[in-house]
Amino acid sequence: MPSALKVRGCVVERVGPFGVKISVGSESLCIDVLQGACNHRLYTRLSGNAPSLRPGEEASLGAFRVRATEAYSREDVGDERLYRRGEGVGYIVEAGGCKVYHTGAAGLIAELASAREERATILLLPLGKGAFTPEEGLEVVRSVRPSVVVPLYEDVREAEKLKLLAYYYSQVIILKGEDKWG
Amino acid sequence: MGVVPPSMKYNAVSVKEYQRLHKESVENFESFWASQALQLKWERAWSAAFSGSRWFVGGALDPYYNLVGKHLSTTLRDKPAVVVEWEDGSAEAVTYEDLHEASGRAARALREVGVGAGDWVAVIAPQSVEATVAILGALRAGAAVETIFTGFGWWEVMRRLKRRRPKAVVAFSELTRRGKRVDLLLPLSKALERLDYEPEVFVVGGSSRWRGFEELIKGPSVKESWIFSSESPLVGFHAGYEDDFRLVTHRAGGYLVQALAVTRWVGLRARDTVFCTVSLGWITGVSHCLIGALMLGSTIVFYNGAPDYPHWGRWLEIMDYYAVTVFLTTSTALRLLKGNVRAAGYELDALKAIVVTGEPLEAPLWQWAYEELGSGSSPMVESVPGRTGRIPVINTYVQTELGTFVSGNLVNSAFAPLLPGSAGLPLLGFYLDVVDGEGRPLRGEPGRLIVRTPWPALPAEVEWKGYYDTGDLAVMDREGYLSVLGRRDGVIKTSGYRISPGAIEAALEESGAAKRAVAFGVPDATRFEAVVVAAEGEPEHIRRAVRELVGPIAEPSLVIVEELRGEKRWLRQGLRERVARGR
DSSP states (O other): OOSEEEETTEEEEEETTTEEEEEETTEEEEESOOSSOOSEEEOSBOOTTOOOOOTTOEEEETTEEEEEEEOOOOGGGTOOSSOOTTTBEEEEEEETTEEEEEOOSOOSOHHHHTGGGGOOSEEEEEBSTTSBOHHHHHHHHHHHOOSEEEEEOSSHHHHHHHHHHHTTTSEEOOOOOOOSOO | OOOBOOOTTSOBOOHHHHHHHHHHHHHTHHHHHHHHHTTSOEEEOOSEEEETTEEEETOEEOHHHHHTGGGTTSGGGGSEEEEEEETTSEEEEEEHHHHHHHHHHHHHHHHHTTOOTTOEEEEEOOSSHHHHHHHHHHHHHTOEEEEOOTTSOHHHHHHHHHHHOOSEEEEESEEEETTEEEEOHHHHHHHHHTSSSOOEEEEETOOSSSEETHHHHSSOOOSOOOOEETTSEEEEEEEEOSSOEEEEEEEHHHHHHHHHHHHHHTTOOTTOEEEEOSOTTSHHHHIIIIIIHHHHTOEEEEEESOTTSSOTTHHHHHHHHTTOOEEEEEHHHHHHHHHHOOSTTSOOTTOOEEEEESSOOOHHHHHHIIIIISSOSSOOSSSOSSSSOOSOEEEOEEOGGGOSEEEEOOTTSOBOOBOTTSOOEEOTTOOEEEEOTTSOBOSSSOEEEEEOSOOTTOOTTOOOOSOEEEEEEEEEOTTOOEEEEEESSSOEEETTEEEOHHHHHHHHHHTTSOSSEEEEEEEETTTEEEEEEEESSOHHHHHHHHHHHTOGGGOOSEEEEOOOOSOHHHHHHHHHHHHHTTO
């Protein structure tokens, strides 16, 4: 299983089931990583003192230009997962020539439908409890159409299922990582 | 094992219907291939499809546009073109747009060092992004490319460079195999030192002596790419003959027409991800794994490392985690997998075809691949649950001179039933026949495998004289299924590679490792044939000399110490029979 993926100068590694480290040269940005060394950190859960941006906010973190996107569950369709509007966030990270889109834990929200215009290089897609099901993941892949999809997962079977559903639309690459919380 | 009909989800046809289509294609081979040529974009139309050993005479096309350029105005622009996994688990993906940018830079750098139309660029590199960029850069600059297998020893590399005289060489400084560093600079230096001219050298991984690969891709990108006449050289190889390796040069027009058509027929499409284990130094690696796959807009997955490191499941893991849809490999590789790995524990449901090449694929091995690798975890509509096989395993016949696969089954076209143990039926447009010494067709018994009509990738070195003798021994059954048995001459087939016994002998004799040497192949359960060398000298010294001079693939499994008298041809034959008798 590949452990790190380099696309357009960005190296993406999984840290824990839902954490990810994006490196450009010697600089790194970690999203949802609890432990380990990183130059910059962001979290997709808007709570307490965890560093994060609000949807719509932008920031430059060293080599990384970050834009926060909406990530929430849709109550109107009975989606009762983790995040209500204002509780979660996704990120679009640009560095060098790559654009990484981390959707955050979300449902199939309207904002995803327009994400295709972003021309994301890598889509980081959290799967599992509180995040997308593989079937929803397929819808996200079809909306975003990234060059590469990297599932973030606790149970590899969900990543495999997403692969079988979505490989027709985008290149899915399942990265190794610790699948349990550190 | 009987014939296995393709699932009805393909364009399945009966053998009879396929025979009709095939007959039509070879009876009108010029118009058949002319119609295939329309799949390419031509800058200037050809005046004759075939005339005087040349195809698409008078035509001109931009090879780069037909490989990559045409995808840039489509959604394939952002699709990964090449994904490489290295032995340490790190992976890299480049999109078609990335390849466009990098190859444009390489083209400019190559032009700046004087590379242009009519020149050759040698690429001595493993399957990698860098090799792909170098090849595409050379084509954009107007040069033809010879790829040289990284497993060759310095002497063999030197002789290839001497014959082809490339103006630039792109090489790797090292590789990692089973966690250990393999130095490629030393053999490269030895080869280059013995040339009577100095090519421009670019080295991936750095070297104090030559330019780094970074210099090839640091400048601005060219916007345009070179238009080749249909008859210009495009790619070159060396093919093993009894006396030595010889040049094989494929011309732009015909080669590209054939590479596109055949790669599509055997199973690749834009939506596919192909995992190819055949090195870029060999015809399949270039024609199907790279050029054909790029022309179709597929994603190519390369693995750069040992197949058994850290365990034999490495290739299956790659197919699982990269959602591979087509597995292109050799019979030798399948034989090694069969003895060492089970598919259980790997999710291979995305796989839709296994294409095998290199040497005969015996029926039990075919069955193993079909049931073990091809069953998947969820059965298809028509298949029975369990490990009963559900995707086609296609065996093919290929030869450097022929340019592409010429027999097999057409997954993406008229798909006739599979006959396990055979190399399938002659592909459309290729008139293969098995004949006796007088040229009379033979069915059901071994004979000479010949080609009766010219094929588009007819090499520049072959003057068409009514038929072409492949040098292989084969059996064709009444329906046309081909079983290739091996070489009729002394050429050694090992692990899918065609090794010249004359080249091994010359390396030993010219280097002084042996006063006289004779090399030949003997049957081998895993690699089809193993190399045996008879010479006067110390066996370990001979073994080491072959490994260093020609390469590890030619390393003899047995060295017979013997004084050699008489003609080599008869010596080879006599010794081969002796080894076969176990004496």
